[in-house]
Structure formats: C-alpha cells, structure tokens
Amino acid sequence: xxxxxxxxxxxxxxxxxxxxxxxxxxxxxxxxxxxxxxxxxxxxxxxxxxxxxxxxxxxxxxxxxxxxxxxxxxxxxxxxxxxxxxxxxxxxxxxxxxxxxxxxxxxxxxxxxxxxxxxxxxxxxxxxxxxxxxxxxxxxxxxxxxxxxxxxxxxxxxxxxxxxxxxxxxxxxxxxxxxxxxxxxxxxxxxxxxxxxxxxxxxxxxxxxxxxxxxxxxxxxxxxxxxxxxxxxxxxxxxxxxxxxxxxxxxxxxxxxxxxxxxxxxxxxxxxxxxxxxxxxxxxxxxxxxxxxxxxxxxxxxxxxxxxxxxxxxxxxxxxxxxxxxxxxxxxxxxxxxxxxxxxxxxxxxxxxxxxxxxxxxxxxxxxxxxxxxxxxxxxxxxxxxxxxxxxxxxxxxxxxxxxxxxxxxxxxxxxxxxxxxxxxxxxxxxxxxxxxxxxxxxxxxxxxxxxxxxxxxxxxxxxxxxxxxxxxxxxxxxxxxxxxxxxxxxxxxxxxxxxxxxxxxxxxxxxxxxxxxxxxxxxxxxxxxxxxxxxxxxxxxxxxxxxxxxxxxxxxxxxxxxxxxxxxxxxxxxxxxx
RNA sequence: CGGGGCGUGGCGCAGUCCGGUAGCGCACCUGCUUUGGGAGCAGGAAGUCGCAGGUUCGAAUCCUGUCGCCCCGACCA
Numbered sequence: 001x002x003x004x005x006x007x008x009x010x011x012x013x014x015x016x017x018x019x020x021x022x023x024x025x026x027x028x029x030x031x032x033x034x035x036x037x038x039x040x041x042x043x044x045x046x047x048x049x050x051x052x053x054x055x056x057x058x059x060x061x062x063x064x065x066x067x068x069x070x071x072x073x074x075x076x077x078x079x080x081x082x083x084x085x086x087x088x089x090x091x092x093x094x095x096x097x098x099x100x101x102x103x104x105x106x107x108x109x110x111x112x113x114x115x116x117x118x119x120x121x122x123x124x125x126x127x128x129x130x131x132x133x134x135x136x137x138x139x140x141x142x143x144x145x146x147x148x149x150x151x152x153x154x155x156x157x158x159x160x161x162x163x164x165x166x167x168x169x170x171x172x173x174x175x176x177x178x179x180x181x182x183x184x185x186x187x188x189x190x191x192x193x194x195x196x197x198x199x200x201x202x203x204x205x206x207x208x209x210x211x212x213x214x215x216x217x218x219x220x221x222x223x224x225x226x227x228x229x230x231x232x233x234x235x236x237x238x239x240x241x242x243x244x245x246x247x248x249x250x251x252x253x254x255x256x257x258x259x260x261x262x263x264x265x266x267x268x269x270x271x272x273x274x275x276x277x278x279x280x281x282x283x284x285x286x287x288x289x290x291x292x293x294x295x296x297x298x299x300x301x302x303x304x305x306x307x308x309x310x311x312x313x314x315x316x317x318x319x320x321x322x323x324x325x326x327x328x329x330x331x332x333x334x335x336x337x338x339x340x341x342x343x344x345x346x347x348x349x350x351x352x353x354x355x356x357x358x359x360x361x362x363x364x365x366x367x368x369x370x371x372x373x374x375x376x377x378x379x380x381x382x383x384x385x386x387x388x389x390x391x392x393x394x395x396x397x398x399x400x401x402x403x404x405x406x407x408x409x410x411x412x413x414x415x416x417x418x419x420x421x422x423x424x425x426x427x428x429x430x431x432x433x434x435x436x437x438x439x440x441x442x443x444x445x446x447x448x449x450x451x452x453x454x455x456x457x458x459x460x461x462x463x464x465x466x467x468x469x470x471x472x473x474x475x476x477x478x479x480x481x482x483x484x485x486x487x488x489x490x491x492x493x494x495x496x497x498x499x500x501x502x503x504x505x506x507x508x509x510x511x512x513x514x515x516x517x518x519x520x521x522x523x524x525x526x527x528x529x530x531x532x533x534x535x536x537x538x539x540x541x542x543x544x545x546x547x548x549x550x551x552x553x554x555x556x557x558x559x560x561x562x563x564x565x566x567x568x569x570x571x572x573x574x575x576x577x578x579x
Numbered sequence: 580c581g582g583g584g585c586g587u588g589g590c591g592c593a594g595u596c597c598g599g600u601a602g603c604g605c606a607c608c609u610g611c612u613u614u615g616g617g618a619g620c621a622g623g624a625a626g627u628c629g630c631a632g633g634u635u636c637g638a639a640u641c642c643u644g645u646c647g648c649c650c651c652g653a654c655c656a
Contacts, residue, residue, distance in 0.1 A: 516616060
C-alpha cells in the first residue's frame with residue numbers, strides 16, 4: 001500500500017478538548033473522528049487496528065469452542081421487562097422513543113448487552129442437557145446512554161464489544177459453568193497477551209449474585225477510571241470494590257475516658273462534627289443505617305472509612321442492602337438523620353473490624369443535635385458482630401499482611417458467573433437427566449475492543465507518538481522513501497515494498513513528495529513498529545536502514561536483505577510482546 | 580443530574596470588556612526553489628463568528644433564549 005493512495009489525515013496539534021494521551025494521539029494520527037459526544041468514526045488507519053484486534057478475539061474465542069453468531073442492536077423492550085432491567089438500567093438503556101405511545105419505536109430499545117436476547121434463543125432452541133454446554137459469542141456494536149462519555153474512546157455511548165454467553169445445567173461437574181469460566185478466563189488472558197497489553201486479572205465484585213464469581217481484566221494507566229489494588233508482594237490483587245483488608249492492630253491508645261454527651265447543633269456530618277470538636281475523623285465512629293427487605297441493618301465504620309455495601313451485604317448474609325429511608329432512621333434512632341450512634345441502639349449492628357480497636361471515640365448520640373465522646377466499643381456498646389465491611393484505603397494491608405498499593409486502570413474485559421438470574425426470570429429451562437426442567441446456569445464474558453486499542457496506546461506511547469504493539473499496529477512497517485525525485489530511491493523503495501509484501505509483512509510505502517523530517521515525524525506519530533528508510537545517501541553506500549520504533553535501534557542492511565530481516569522482526573515481536 | 584469552562588475556515592488561537600462589517604499560525608491549492616528530522620518565496624481558495632430572537636443606523640462583540648462540546652462530581656450490567 002502506498003501512502004499517497006491511502007488516507008492518513010495526521011495533525012500537528014491535538015484539539016484542546018482531548019485530554020488523555022490515547023485520545024490526543026488517536027486524533028493526531030488520523031485514526032478516529034468524533035461524530036457526537038460518545039461516538040466516533042474509525043478512519044481507515046484506525047479501523048485497520050480495530051479489525052486486527054477483532055481478528056485476535058475471534059481466533060481465540062473460536063479456539064475456546066465458542067460459537068459466533070450475530071444479534072441485532074434493536075431489541076423489543078418486552079425482553080427487558082421480563083428481567084426487570086428496564087428499571088435496573090434506567091437511562092443507560094437507550095430508547096428509540098418518538099412517535100405516539102403505540103408507535104413501534106416506543107417498544108424498541110438499543111442493546112447495551114445481550115443477556116436477554118441470547119437467553120431467549122436458548123429458551124427457544126435448547127431443550128435437552130445433551131445439547132450442553134453451549135457458548136455463543138458475537139462482536140457487535142453496543143449502545144449505552146452514558147451520562148458522561150469521556151476520555152476519547154475509553155468511555156463512549158456506542159462501542160464495539162465482544163460478548164459471550166455460556167449455558168449449562170451443572171456448575172462444578174464436567175461440562176459445567178466452572179469449566180467454561182476457566183476456559184474463557186484462559187482465552188481472555190491469551191487475547192490480551194496477544195494484543196501486547198500489560199493486563200492484570202483481578203477479582204471483581206459480583207454484586208447481588210454473590211460468590212467469587214467474577215474477574216476483571218485491567219490495564220494500569222492514569223487515564224483509567226477504575227482502581228486496582230494489589231499487595232506489594234504480588235500475592236494478592238483485586239479491584240477496589242472487592243479488595244479485602246487485613247485487620248488493624250489495636251494501638252491501645254485509649255485512656256478509658258468517660259462517656260459524655262456534647263451539644264452539636266445542626267452538625268450531622270463527619271466533617272462538621274470533626275471540625276467542631278477538633279477531632280480527627282479517624283477518631284469517630286460513623287453509624288450508617290441500611291435496610292434489607294424492610295429490616296434495618298446498621299454498619300459501623302471509622303469516620304475516615306467508607307462502607308463497602310457489597311462486603312456489608314455479604315457479612316449480613318443478605319442479597320443486597322440499600323440506604324434506609326429517613327423515616328426508618330428517625331424511627332430507629334429517635335433523632336434526626338445525622339445523629340445515629342451505636343450506644344443503646346436497638347438494631348442489628350455489624351461493626352467494621354477497624355471499629356473494634358478504637359478507643360475514646362466520638363459517635364452520634366441518637367439524640368438530635370447531640371454526639372457522644374469517650375465512647376469505647378465493648379464497654380459502652382456490645383459488639384455482637386464484626387467483619388471487614390469497608391473500602392480499602394491507602395495504608396491498608398492485604399489479608400496476607402503485605403501493604404496494598406492502588407493503581408488507576410482501564411477495564412478491558414470482564415468474566416462473570418451469572419447463575420440463573422436471567423434464565424429464571426425468563427423461564428428459560430432445559431430438561432435434565434431426570435427429565436425435569438431446570439433453568440440454565442449461565443456465564444457471560446465481555447471485552448471492549450475499542451478499549452483494547454486505547455489501552456494499548458495509553459500503555460505504549462512517547463512524546464513523539466504511538467508505539468504500537470506489533471500484533472495490533474495498523475501497519476507493521478513503513479518505508480520512508482526519501483526524495484521521491486530520485487529514480488533509484490523510487491525503484492529500490494518499490495522493490496523493498498514488494499519483497500516485504502511477498503514476505504507477508506503488512507507494509508506502507510511513504511511515497512509522498514515530502515521532506516525527510518516530515519515523513520519521520522509522521523511515521524513516529526502514527527507509530528509503525530518498524531521504519532525502513534530508503535534514501536539516496538544510504539543507497540550510495542548500498543544500504544537501507546531498519547529502525548525499531550520502541551527501542552530506536554537501527555540496523556543498516558542491503559536493500560535486498562530488508563524483507564527477510566523485517567519479516568523475522570515482525571515474527572519475533574509478535575512472540576515477544578505477548579504478555 | 581449538580582458545578583465549571585468553551586463554541587470564530589479541517590486544527591490551534593486572537594478579536595468580545597469598550598459595537599463600525601473578521602485576523603494570525605498550521606494544514607490545503609498553483610508556481611519556482613528546496614530534500615536525512617515537521618523548508619523558503621510568491622500567489623490563491625476556504626468562515627452568514629453554534630442557532631434563534633431582541634436592542635441599534637450598524638452586532639462575532641450588548642441582552643434574552645436555546646443547542647452543542649469538554650472538564651470535575653454523582654451514576655456505571
């Protein structure tokens with residue numbers, strides 16, 4: 001392919017709107033163009049890269065035994081009503097709307113994910129355990145009404161996703177969910193590895209479904225909006241929602257103060273009380289009242305800690321918790337919201353472990369406009385139940401005692417054991433060995449293809465431009481033909497190009513009539529992993545140059561030798577980049 | 580949805596406070612020169628200043644409304 005016949009609108013300057021490196025570079029390198037907030041066109045060069053990512057995903061999913069199909073973006077809203085997700089998704093579910101109430105548009109939504117549709121298909125066609133296990137996947141455009149798209153293609157309203165769904169009647173047994181989950185986990189590792197990403201699989205929060213049934217694949221980068229937490233010794237890692245912390249030591253720093261009531265008029269938040277009483281938030285006990293199925297459950301955490309509702313619900317043994325209504329809080333504490341405390345509180349209370357080692361603490365007094373000081377857990381209120389129910393923070397240690405470190409990251413993939421959530425709701429059943437209908441046990445597995453591309457750029461760029469991993473670079477190599485008016489340069493560059501193509505290298509010949517510096521800058525901006533320089537000066541010595549974009553290493557070789565060497569470099573790079 | 584910022588050729592910006600009929604750099608077109616790190620000179624094309632009202636002899640500029648985009652936060656199967 002010749003540059004003059006291709007289409008690469010590079011720009012010297014990035015738009016002021018673009019903030020993160022991948023966004024700036026994707027625009028500057030002519031990979032994408034924004035159409036509206038949260039939706040981008042992929043220009044030919046960008047689409048080439050996306051297609052390479054797609055090919056890798058497809059190969060590995062096929063190899064893992066998943067069957068490719070294609071489902072529509074348009075779904076009847078009835079399917080979403082069956083699983084109760086019209087409410088659950090809220091504004092994220094993109095409705096076509098328009099027209100009158102009985103217009104077909106008001107009954108159609110654009111799919112943000114496809115559990116409902118695929119479960120309908122399984123319900124329709126899969127009748128016997130003998131057909132199982134089954135895994136379907138597709139690579140398809142998703143629509144989500146994100147409140148705030150951001151960071152270029154990292155968070156958009158329309159994006160390309162590989163979503164897979166597996167169907168089983170068994171869990172641990174052969175052919176069960178666990179087996180497929182493991183296989184998908186392996187396929188994901190291979191996919192992100194082949195794409196050259198420094199990915200980290202982490203335990204993720206699985207929400208109301210419970211269990212250790214979810215992993216996310218993260219790529220560390222400042223542009224990300226998630227956090228991954230890992231132990232310094234590398235023995236433990238999880239996402240922020242999931243991260244467990246080791247119990248804190250009892251510093252024994254109490255003086256066994258007497259409990260006293262203080263007047264704190266109108267001061268209902270930790271910050272307000274902390275300022276008023278000149279008391280560090282870490283010396284306060286935060287009393288947060290939740291409810292589950294109408295019953296109040298109270299969480300106690302240190303003032304500078306936050307309740308992790310998933311951990312809390314798990315500790316409480318309930319599917320999920322929600323913040324209690326102000327009415328319930330008032331009824332329980334006999335005080336306005338903001339003055340709850342554990343002393344003499346008649347409710348089920350779970351204290352975070354960190355609270356159990358506090359001394360002389362400040363808490364709400366269960367009396368409007370009053371707090372208590374000198375509160376000592378165990379002495380002033382009984383701790384019937386304690387657990388790790390808070391979010392990890394800097395300074396915490398992993399369960400094995402190793403310090404936790406926090407890293408910003410992008411989620412590029414997620415594997416999830418769904419269980420029977422959707423099959424039960426949609427009455428999608430299958431006959432087991434005993435001829436009894438059982439709801440499918442399902443797994444789902446997603447990858448954001450656009451995010452792979454952006455994450456690769458976030459991970460691999462410098463001040464000059466992108467440094468693509470070989471496997472997903474739009475072109476593996478570029479030939480900079482210096483001085484297109486020189487016949488020998490044109491001739492040799494053309495020959496090198498043809499030999500590279502014959503050797504199976506994906507190469508672009510920069511045949512523009514431009515000055516050398518101009519071509520080099522563009523080559524570095526676009527980030528071709530290998531640059532071959534064919535110029536009058538080199539040819540006079542009988543050589544062409546081969547340069548590695550990442551290392552900058554240069555080899556000078558005879559033009560005839562370029563194709564073999566570069567083909568080998570491409571092969572080696574694809575193997576070595578694999579993480 | 581709350582807070583903030585910004586809309587002027589493809590991109591980056593000035594001009595807005597103080598109203599007088601739109602300018603600079605990059606990119607683009609033509610010609611000549613130049614060719615190993617984003618060339619030089621000359622000529623040229625391209626913007627109803629986001630949109631709609633209003634004030635005024637006159638609006639990019641003032642007023643009102645509206646739309647869009649970006650950032651922070653809330654939210655995120």
